[in-house]
Amino acid sequence: GxxxxxxxxxxxxxxxxxxxxxxxxxxxxxxxxxxxxxxxxxxxxxxxxxxxxxxxxxxxxxxxxxxxxxxxxxxxxxxxxxxxxxxxxxxxxxxxxxxxxxxxxxxISGEIEAKLSFNGNSAIYDEKIATIDVGGGSTEVTIGSYENIEFIKSFPIGVVKLTEMFFPEENYSEETLKSSRSYLKGFFTELDKFKDSNFKIIGVAGTVTSNVSVFKKLPKFIENEINKFSLSKLILEENLNLFLSKNLEERKKIIGLEPNRADVIIAGNLILLTLLEVLGKDFIIVSTNDNLEGGMVLTI
The missing domain is CATH 3.30.420.40 (ATPase, nucleotide binding domain)
Known part of the structure; x- marks a missing residue:
């Protein structure tokens, strides 16, 4: 376990x-x-x-x-x-x-955290991939193949941190949204060199899986409906607009969104959309294999 x-x-x-x-x-x-x-x-x-x-x-x-x-x-x-x-x-x-x-x-360090999620997926995809793990306090990005990791970093920004920094009072104004996007883009500048490179983005953890559940209107987590789903930039933008159109209590009632994630899901979508923009990609392949599988194999 x-x-x-x-x-x-x-x-x-x-x-x-x-x-x-x-x-x-x-x-x-x-x-x-x-x-x-x-x-x-x-x-x-x-x-x-x-x-x-x-x-x-x-x-x-x-x-x-x-x-x-x-x-x-x-x-x-x-x-x-x-x-x-x-x-x-x-x-x-x-x-x-x-x-x-x-x-x-x-x-564990941020780098090991990133490696665990990467190892949970690199054995599945026999090609160059980028794994993105958006957490509460950090976001891990790893780029490479099973044999060769080219880039690995834990960026100290996640859904809880971004929410507390920019939206502590549910103040999702045009100004705060613009400020948060600008902040994130500056945060991820190290990834600019990988823009439009030939690799697939694999997304793990609650932000990506929640977006699939909301898009498919799944009343509960159904792994085979979520795993390997291609989550497009368009779906992420549409879901973001849906989340922004509702107050916190209304977001808690959205089918497919766990009520406990309702206050941080907007920050999660902003992080994902910024990463897609920085890396020049239009979609994320959602994976239910993440650092749990990596931790099982590496640390027991």
Whole structure:
């Protein structure tokens, strides 16, 4: 079992694996679950993980541990990402996970986080790809092939951070939207050299999957309806306009959008659209393989 302790959500993946000669292969994926923790809420302002967010995350980890035990999991580890590595009390948080639940938690760097998502997909696509993982506190971009990674970086901006920086009061005015797009474009200037290069963009995590669910009006997550879907720039723009046309409470009622993502989905679409513009691409192939699969193979 692998638990991903992110900035915005906490996820569990359970699978049967085969270990041979230090090589780990996923034989049978068995179970996935996700719950929104908001671990990184207000981290930008305070520099610490709040007591409320920590307790919410602990309650999710407790649920995941009980599920793992009930399914006979023999190895259960966790990895924590941007919120935990940036918070001044991140080390204490990790020690308390060990004390409370006897789960070893690795605080991974942004580069390793990016590599986990890339490895979850590069074995599937026998060609040059760019994986994009838009998280709560950071956005990981990795470009290359299974044999050769050409670029890998964790950009310290994600849906929670962007929302808190530009839209703390749901103030989605033309001016704030323009300012946020300009800020993001400057943030991703390192990627300019890859514009119009020959590769596919593979998108992972909640922002891309939510956009597919909204477009298809899926009342619940259906993996085979989402995996490998070509999410176009046009769909992202149409969904963005839909989100902007509604207030927060109305967005929570959109079919296909988890209510817990309603306050950060606009920031997610802005990040995705900016990356497509910078890289000169018109669509993203959505993948349900991400750092959970990568973490299962690399870190157990």
């Amino acid at each position: 692998v638990i991903d302790i992110g900035t915005n959500s906490c996820r569990l993946f359970i699978a049967e694996i085969d270990k041979k000669d230090n090589q780990i292969d996923i034989i049978t994926p068995l179970f996935k679950d996700l719950d929104v923790s908001r671990l990184g809420k207000n981290l930008n302002q305070t520099g610490i993980l709040s007591e409320e967010s920590i307790e919410k995350t602990f309650s999710i980890i407790k649920k995941f541990k009980e599920k793992s035990d009930s399914m006979g999991v023999t190895d259960l580890i966790a990895f924590a990402t941007s919120a935990t590595r940036e918070a001044t009390n991140g080390n204490i948080f990790v020690k308390n996970i060990k004390n409370r639940f006897d789960i070893e938690t690795l605080v």
